[in-house]
Amino acid sequence: MTISTIKAKGISVSLDLTVGHLADMVVDSGGRQLRPLHRAPWIDEPRDTLPKDLPEGTVRLSGDFLCAPFSRSDVEEAPLHGWPANSAWDIVESGATSDGWRALYRLRHKVMGATVDKILTLRDDHPFLYQEHVFAGGQGAISVAHHPMVAMKGGGRLAFSPKRFAATLDEPLEPDPARGRFKLAYPARSADLGHFPATGGGTLDLTEYRMEDRREDFVTLVEADHGGPGWTALARTAEDDLVLVLKNPAELPVTMLWLSNGGRDYAPWSGRHLGVLGIEDGRAAIGHAASVGDNWLKREGVATAFTLGGGQDVSFRHVIGAMKLSGGEPPRQVTTEGGRMRLAGASSWEVPFDSDFLRIGPRTAS
Secondary structure, eight states, X not given: OOEEEEEETTEEEEEETTTTEEEEEXXXXXXXXXXXXXXXXTTXXXXXXXXXXXXXXXXXXXXXXXXXXXXXXBTTBOXXXXXXXXXXXXXXXXXXXXXXXXEEEEESSOBTTEEEEXXXXXXXXXXXXXXXEEEEEOOSEEOEEEOOEEEOXXXXXXXESOEEEEEEOSSOSOOOTTTBOOOBOSSOEESOTTSEEBTTSSEEOTTEEOTTOOEEEEEEEEEOOOSSOEEEEEEETTTTEEEEEEEOTTXXXXXXXXXXXXXXXXXXXTTOOOSEEEEEEEEOOSSHHHHHSOOHHHHTTOOOOEEOOTTOOEEEEEEEEXXXXXXXXXXXXXXXXXXXXXXXXXXXXXXXXXXXTTOOSSOOOO
16 A cells, blocks of 8 residues: 545545655535645656656655755755655554544654654544654754645735745756746845845745746745744635645744746656645755754754754644635734634634644643
8 A cells, every 4th residue: 555545524635655745635615625735747657757866755746745854865865855755654553533533654764863753633624634743763963844735727825924034045946047947036035025036136926926937936934933823825816725834933943935837847847847836844954964054044043953862852743724715815814722723814714723733832731
């Protein structure tokens, strides 16, 4: 069995055990079935038609996966984004609970000597997947990030919890015009997400995903100190729904946006990877060595790795959800309290939510 599917009332999630990627997520909302997560167009193509040196995580690219480290594995030998994104996981436990489903998966490889567990929890009538990753043992330090990818047919509009600023890298992902293209300026920085420097002058709005902009761009958002959960809300235009990604900023202080919209011309991308937005919450710089050494985020006071070992496990949590859109725009405010999530914007509404899960502020016993 290569796919493990878990279900609760109104939601199901499937994990590709060969690489640890979420292969599918289906949420029942308002009489519709919402599928928020992306699946690469080449997944079902024969392996021998794809480039031989392609990491397995790219061959099976889908949904969300754990990066450990994020990007280059240049401390301990591993593929891009590390073994958790490129190799097999085993089912340790999986079964119904009194209010949903809980599954525990374990990575066969160790990471910096640590055992890595993935815990997925669904709750009846909650439109969310609750995830936790636990590193037990090991030594040294590891950068981490989630890598949820949302696909859109007609673009969308974005909203965020408060951010200090957004910044691009020194170099674009695709600097060679014979291989790809980009829209943002590199390097650049702005505290106004609605006006980020564009290549060639002017600005672009990071809160808008436009399908006409063929691009491969990457920008890092640094969380402000606001005392609540970190969140990204994406209102998908054609799909007429809302995708939400949430984190605890103390654990995952940056959100890296990957805008992949036909901006790569070489295989397997070949201009066909369209309408994809990666919402990559992490504790990382680009590459393992940079994350554990000196980097620009550390100089801003932002943590970029977890220290392993010392007799204590390292764990962090993350949430992905989807629901019907209310009011046509993403919310301007998201608050969680008393087992509910309240979304406020052009209109306001509430949905069930495990408000203790992300450990924001005082946490009751579970």
